[in-house]
Amino acid sequence: MAPPAIERRGAHGAASSTHHLATATAMTVLARGGNAFDAVVAAGFVLQVVEPHMCGPGGEVPAVFVTADDPTPRVLCGQGVVPAGTSITHLRDELGLDLVPGTGLLPATVPGAWDGWLTLLRDHGTWSLADVLEPAIGYADGGFPLLPQTRAVIDVVEAHFRRHWPASAQTWLPAGEVHRLPVLAQTWRRLLAEAAAAGSDRVAQIDAARAAWYRGFVAEEIDAFCRTPVVDETGRGHAGPLTGDDMAGWSATYEQALVVDAGAGWAVAKPAAWSQGPVLGQLVQLLPDARYVDGVATAATVHATAEAAKLAFADREAWYGDSGDPGVLADLLSADYAAVRRGLIGADASWELRPGAPGGRVPRLPLRAAPGGVRGDGVSSLGLGEPTVADSGLTRGDTVHVDVVDAAGNMVSATPSGAWLQSSPTIPALGFCLGTRAQMTWLEEGLPSSLVPGRRPRTTLSPSMGLRDGEPVLAFGTPGGDQQDQHQLCFWLAHTVGGLDLQAAIDSPAWHSTAFPSSFAPRGCELGGLVAESRLGPAVLDELRGRGHAVTVADGWSLGRMCAVGRGGPFLRAGGDRRSGYGGAAAF
Template sequence: MFTTRPELTGTFGMVASTHWLASAAGMATLEAGGNAFDAAVAAGFTLQVVEPHLNGPGGEVPVLFARAEGTDAGRPVVLSAQGVAPAAASIEAFTDLGLPLVPGTGLLAATVPGAVGGWLTLLRDHGTMPLDAVLRFAIGYAEDGHPMVPRAAATVASVADHFRAHWPTSAATWLAGDGTPPAGGALFRNPALAATYRRLLEEARGPSREAQIDAALAAWYSGFVAEAVDAFCREPVMDDSGSEHAGFLTGQDMAAWTPRYEAPVTLDWRGWTLAKAGPWSQGPALLQALAVLDGLPASGPAGYPGGVAGADLVHASVEAVKLAMADREAWYGDAAGVPVDDLLSAGYADQRRALVGERADRELRPGSPGGRPPVLPRFVTEASSRGRPSAQTLAGVGEPTVDTRGTTRGDTCHVDVVDRWGNLVSATPSGGWLQSSPVIPSLGFALGTRAQMFWLEPGLPNSLAPGRRPRTTLTPSLALRGGVPTLAFGTPGGDQQEQWQLCFWLAHTVGGLDLQAAIDAPAWHTTSFPSSFYPREATPGEVVVESRLGDATIAELRRRGHEVTVSDAWSLGRLSAVSRDPDSGLLRAGANPRGMQGYAAGR
């Protein structure tokens, strides 16, 4: 199959991410003697600066990793740096404001910003370098400037009027003195953010590397950053409800929060073990879809005629995803009692597989794991009864679909690292988008809006509750082969993340394509379930495909009842991946060519 680039191979280290400068920062860290954790943190902070429309210090990051040495060697671990809902953020509080959904912009949707806490915790516990060694790249790009990628410039332009009219601190940060948005490729600086990073270094004092990082954590969550966040959230700002609201987030909320380590959920699949974050993410949906596909003939090698997925495989995978995402709506959330074991059991997969027919299904069909009756959010069932509104097609390279008020449907970034010792890291930082919320002027960044993913209805696994994590779309992946950590991968894309990862996984494990070829392979996804983003739309029956799937496959999908939207040939997904052969130790990497932004580096 044609590939846009070679799959990188080497023995020293590999970094792959959604931006070339982040990959370069990670690789420079490896070259300086750092390990995969040091490199991931350097890349992660760099992404906050160079992809500000996709993530920022006010956002969050889930990390999946496996250490090569130590008591937990070879065991995949999740580091959840997803912030929680503030103590004052209750369903009743939103009801009192007359809001049926959490707005997608502004201060009401802010959860505790977890990204910096996650990166610092990863560095402290598993890295080897001091904070200044990994933060220097982000400081340099914020202080001296970086070329603003065209998509970031376009995002600023799309919300420039909103900034001028309602968010003057964002206008001061992102627009020129005459009020014009930056041009793509122009050098852009964020001196306030650089000053925040520099102050973090000044406060990082202590007798050891670990103590210094602890001091930085304290400065962020109990010190000058928390104080600035608290003060800013007390003043009302415009959000996409059409009214001004103050935020719920306080410095006390920040001081009470810490990242947490967790065991992943896993699925054994044809000699592989795929690990994902738990049901507070959408990670188990990929495992559920694979479990359904495992018993379908379409998921065999014949599903890839000529190295490109055929209609049988695309149809089967789309129908499996619909079933998994229906279960996501009914069962997933940061609540006690989510029946993960039943959802991933072989018997339940058999039941769900039997629902995959020859024709496309348009209904949202959650199952009954362990005999429990499913309960969908009232908003979803009411929308279904009146004919759910059609969403704007979410085709694109996993970057934001943004309206003029900053409402964003699915965007993030990603980084994967493997080092010569065999440490593997996969991380998907997101949130705190430049368009999500006004810039806090003394800090140079905006808060996130992840709370928009909660339902304002009691009794659901994803109901809003103080101290609860919203069910996020962020979903890094780590896979073991023969019990040995082998592969790390992921993509931006909101609700499409699991689907584009499924395309990659099938191309690599079933189609036999190498990492780069599997990333390059034509992709697809469905929007036939409620979006996780405000205003929670769906397009029943829709399948979005890259035109490279071919006219015959597209025609066959339409014959089977799919509403096919044909996207540009290179338009879906921003995957990256790294791997380590457990026998030879050979390292590999690939990154997405779509959007001309993601790159892998290694030797």
């Protein structure tokens, strides 16, 4: 049993992230006069160094934010698109694949994190790019403590690195206590040199660094690297479809956040259906009667949330995606649709995948959306994070998260991910690898989440913001792949229904359903599956089994890595992840 922790409070700024060094970076920026955007970008780059099995420079970043001048939640989309040179015909018919591989170069999308972070810094920050990058370069060049979790991942893929990915072996082996990334630091310094050549104007420097990445030397190196086949999880060598033209034609974008009424004066703000963000919006509408006793959800509440998740994720499979009907979200998030779907939640667990018919539309599920996915030891192989596979070893990668709020009212929730060190080979000249997010697309025509050149894969990344009586008061999120919105729901209910402060709500027992197709290769599905932390207690777990759930009991502190910051009243507040052992939250 972990000891009780206290919500952090302060008057000037607050930050929470999945790694204490990123949180410390954000707090240092705030203390030196930077705003929440300067702080979150600096922390985001540090996360690319200190959690390399969770995110990297070649990955992506979505964020939900408000500014001191505008309390309307907006979304930054730093999710790159599928390259123009790939297609269902090529992968399925010419290469003989039935799924997009989870590793190598075939699943690469345009790296979105660099332009996402720099766009946010340019438009809403105050610091120069050089100042924001300084902490990350310092850790990459001077060394950082390699997490035991990172070393464990490297151990699994070591043989593959030595046999097939020599630049990865050179970058990550041996995996000692302290690690350095000199080539990555050199790449960042070269980008800063390109920025400085644009003159002294802060915005011009940032735009020059963006151009150097997407139309300059970084794009050239990525283009050249992708032309040579590398061995992926298929056991064969494949070149990558990503080109410099793909890079040059893409940039990060802004859009209005989805704001969904959650009852009792609360609302949640989320990214749209290119993410899985609308899932949390659907869930809060389906659960008006959640109950907590002494800070712990009742069995009836856990059951209802699991059943609601099955319905929302079935809708995700049928309706979410960059190629979906843009009008479907209004129907999916309507009170009338929620009432119909709520009527499907019975006293016993459902073992069906039941998408709805919003607006009378006829649902269609992927042909591959079938049950399966339980390991031989009886433990669910789904839902413990984002799986990243290299060669024969299944490793659990994941994602990172960071939230920052400042005294002026700027607030950001960001969930960077992708470009895991174990999933794609390191590019020797750049010191980082590409992402594999296209594995979330289907090789089946006509689905909202089909692989389509120029379209975004339907990502699992799902940062969140909470509003109280129309005022943004919470920024929160967690890693966890498909389970992000379910673990966020546990936090949300503990805070808004259970009345717990941010830290206590984060620490409250968590659970999630696995009864829907995974977004990651090999795309398994475990109908009826429910993973729950043991701290829910034997009586609750027994009642869930009695209701027909296939319960997997997880360690009491193992599900999700929730982060949260808040504002309102005299103090800014922060709560942090204590499940991993290295998260951090602070306020001053």
